[in-house]
Amino acid sequence: MNAETQIKKGRKYDQVIAGARAVFMREGFEGASVDEIARDAGVSKATLYSYFPDKQHLFMEVLKQECVAQSEVDVLFQQPGLSVEEKLCVICKNLITFFLSDFGQEVFRVCVAEATRFPELGQSFYESGPKNLAEKIADFLRSDKAQAVLDIDDAYLAADQLAQLCRSDLLLKVLFGVQTNPSEAEIDRIVDEAVKTFLARYRRVARAAGQSG
Amino acid sequence: MNAETQIKKGRKYDQVIAGARAVFMREGFEGASVDEIARDAGVSKATLYSYFPDKQHLFMEVLKQECVAQSEVDVLFQQPGLSVEEKLCVICKNLITFFLSDFGQEVFRVCVAEATRFPELGQSFYESGPKNLAEKIADFLRSDKAQAVLDIDDAYLAADQLAQLCRSDLLLKVLFGVQTNPSEAEIDRIVDEAVKTFLARYRRVARAAGQSG
DNA sequence: CCTATTGTAAACTACTTAGTTTAGTTCCAG
């Protein structure tokens, strides 16, 4: 009776998922047809339906996997020998690179579109993506190394502000198809300005050892 | 031969648009059926098709109107006797209130979802919404009153940063259905923190009259 | 009052959809 039991079986499973991912990302849930998925997957419809009870379960399975993949994205990479400021820049750049990637864009778009139809999907996307990322950044901000340079009260809030400053105009532009691949220079500028604003607020003031509200 | 000529006619036009808006916002483009729109509009399908040549034109017309409505949202209201800092708070609060509204959320969601299928739609949503808002904020930041207190080089970038700091986690949470109506206190906190960070970067330093790079 | 316009409901066309079934094929273990 557990939810998983209905899904999965033999050896063409991955192939089906791959085709489904491609079509769902391209067309959304309503726009995708099962015939197209089967064709794209190089698999017969009967096979597809031997793996998944229906279109919805297939859709959910695809996006569950995308969420897992997304949660494994690491914006922090353990790069030794970087100052906190440099590290902040690296974090920002990785974050931007991620949401500019085809993967990031497609998953984001589909999840926004179908969050109403599949409520648990929106939740799990949010948690494996933005929330997960913000928490990783917050952990870094709480580290001794960071705290030596930064004076932060609410690390999660600060992490979120940094992430938001990175996303900037770009996330919206990309989401609405206004600009699809910004130049490296443009990205560097945004990163630079984001970190500048972040440090203006959170850089520890030289003198006083205590924290100011 | 001009694009407009195909659409519009008599007196039930608004009714059709209203029904179409309701259904499209609820279901998206593919998910919405013309029968449902006609039913929801309290109009026969034949009447609907006497106003619009097809589903796509109807969809575009609805969203064109939403974009116009969106572009008329004013985040600045001319409120006299407010300090620049207070004004920034008001701007932030209005911005948040807007994207938390049903209207803001629905339009945003549908536009993201259909930006691939209807490229010009994404563009015009972006321009009438986020871009338009940022430009209004930038105009304020460039005003003498604001410049007396703030030291800003690139007003549009600063405006965008302020807007992003406002959106914070909230926009994403709302978009993915994680949190639908945050408390007033929560909003106030975000506004407060956004303005704090913004001012930390852009508040004119007491002493020097010139601007620093 | 009469007629043209604008509306209506409902049937209809031609097509697509999700999902099932059938009859036959490939593949591999024993």
Place this chain on the structure above:
DNA sequence: CTGGAACTAAACTAAGTAGTTTACAATAGG
């Protein structure tokens, strides 16, 4: 070589889709 499992293409069902047409009703202007 055999038997069973997994797979296939293709036909099929039942329902829904966009868009058209038909035959009829309400409403207004002159």
